[in-house]
Every structure is written in structure tokens, then in C-alpha cells.
Amino acid sequence: MSQNYDSQRLNQLEIKTPRLLLRRINDADFEAQLEQERDPRIMRFIREVPSLAHAQERVRGFIAPWSGKDMDWLCFTIAAVDLDGFAVGAVLGAMVFRLTEQRLDIGEFGYRVNVACQGKGIGYEASQALVDAVFRETPLHKIVAKCVASNVPSWRIMEKVGMQREGVLRDEADADGKREDLLVYGLLRREWEQTR
Numbered sequence: 001m002s003q004n005y006d007s008q009r010l011n012q013l014e015i016k017t018p019r020l021l022l023r024r025i026n027d028a029d030f031e032a033q034l035e036q037e038r039d040p041r042i043m044r045f046i047r048e049v050p051s052l053a054h055a056q057e058r059v060r061g062f063i064a065p066w067s068g069k070d071m072d073w074l075c076f077t078i079a080a081v082d083l084d085g086f087a088v089g090a091v092l093g094a095m096v097f098r099l100t101e102q103r104l105d106i107g108e109f110g111y112r113v114n115v116a117c118q119g120k121g122i123g124y125e126a127s128q129a130l131v132d133a134v135f136r137e138t139p140l141h142k143i144v145a146k147c148v149a150s151n152v153p154s155w156r157i158m159e160k161v162g163m164q165r166e167g168v169l170r171d172e173a174d175a176d177g178k179r180e181d182l183l184v185y186g187l188l189r190r191e192w193e194q195t196r
């Protein structure tokens with residue numbers, strides 16, 4: 001087990017894919033990220049749409065430097081690089097990563113993609129890139145992700161990046177005010193190494 005997470009380096013991490021750039025959320029992204037944070041179509045499987053003041057506070061938290069402490073999110077903007085119909089640099093969504101238990105080298109990730117560009121493989125491309133980067137750049141042993149059972153695109157992404165469904169937390173999620181099961185997915189470093 002390791003404690004070696006270089007927060008300074010991870011704060012500067014940029015991840016390139018054929019169509020996208022994942023880079024730390026910055027002040028210039030504030031309005032675009034705020035809009036996503038307040039979009040009920042994006043938030044329906046994540047949490048209640050927050051008040052404006054709460055959403056602003058959350059986005060400021062996304063921009064703040066990552067502390068490296070357990071449960072603190074390291075937040076990236078998904079920006080367009082080469083995507084039909086979108087300007088270079090356009091904000092397409094967000095990817096987040098956190099250590100849930102550094103002592104055990106366990107982390108978690110999450111994602112959202114603007115409604116205007118969903119269904120184009122962006123969520124998958126960004127997720128695969130993030131998973132690859134954290135296993136490459138850190139001593140992480142396992143990455144997990146959770147989603148509401150009816151959020152099919154979300155658990156499809158988890159399966160496409162090689163994660164296994166490890167459990168179903170019955171009735172532990174809220175989707176549009178309706179109780180639902182929460183699916184738990186996980187990927188071990190050795191499984192990731194076999195596939196890359």
C-alpha cells in the first residue's frame with residue numbers, strides 16, 4: 001500500500017484523447033460548469049438541482065486546487081479538440097476523481113456530458129482516458145464508480161472501461177425523486193493492466 005499521490009503534479013495533469021482534452025477546471029469555465037450544475041437533465045441521476053448560491057459554491061470548489069485528501073474531488077473540464085460541430089476549447093462536460101481511501105489506494109470517478117453532445121461517445125472516451133491516467137500516474141490499486149440502475153449510458157461506460165459490477169445497493173439512490181437501486185462497479189489495477 002502506498003501514500004504516494006503527488007497532488008501538485010495531478011493538479012497540473014492534462015489528458016489528451018483523439019477528440020478531447022481533459023484539463024483542470026478553471027475560472028474561464030465557471031459559467032459553463034455552473035450551467036451544467038443547474039441543468040435538471042444532467043443532474044437527475046446525480047443529486048437535486050442545487051440553488052444558484054450552492055451551485056456557485058460547488059463550482060468554486062471544483063476550481064480550487066486539489067488537496068489530495070480523501071473525498072476531495074479533482075475536477076477536469078472535458079474540452080473539445082476535434083469534434084464536429086464544436087469549437088476547439090468548447091466545454092463539453094466534466095470528469096471528477098477522488099481518493100475515497102488513500103490508505104488502501106482506492107479511488108472513485110464520475111462524469112457528466114452536456115445534453116447537446118451526449119450519445120457521441122464522449123463520456124466513454126473521457127472516462128477511459130481518466131482511468132488510464134490515474135492508473136498510470138498514481139499508485140492507485142482500485143477505481144470504483146456508482147450509478148443509478150436506470151442510468152444505462154452511465155453503467156455502459158463503466159462496463160466499457162472494463163469495470164465489473166460488484167454489487168447492487170437496493171433502494172439507495174434517488175432518480176427524479178423516485179427510489180432506485182444503486183449499482184457499484186470496480187476495476188483493479190491488475191485487471192486494467194491486462195486490458196491496456
Ligand SMILES: CC(C)(COP(=O)(O)OP(=O)(O)OC[C@H]1O[C@@H](n2cnc3c(N)ncnc32)[C@H](O)[C@@H]1OP(=O)(O)O)[C@@H](O)C(=O)NCCC(=O)NCCS
Pocket residue numbers: 041042043045046110111112113114117118119120121122123124125146147148151152153154156157160
Ligand atoms: C452518462 C453520460 C455521461 C454518458 O455520456 P455520453 O457521452 O452520452 O455516453 P457515450 O456516448 O459515451 O455512450 C456510452 C454508452 O451508453 C449508450 N447510450 C448513450 N445514450 C444512451 C441512452 N439514452 N440510452 C441507452 N444507452 C445510451 C451508448 O450507446 C454507449 O454504449 P454502447 O457503446 O454499448 O453503445 C451522460 O449521459 C450524462 O452526462 N448524463 C447525465 C449525468 C450523469 O448521469 N452522469 C453519471 C452519473 S453516475
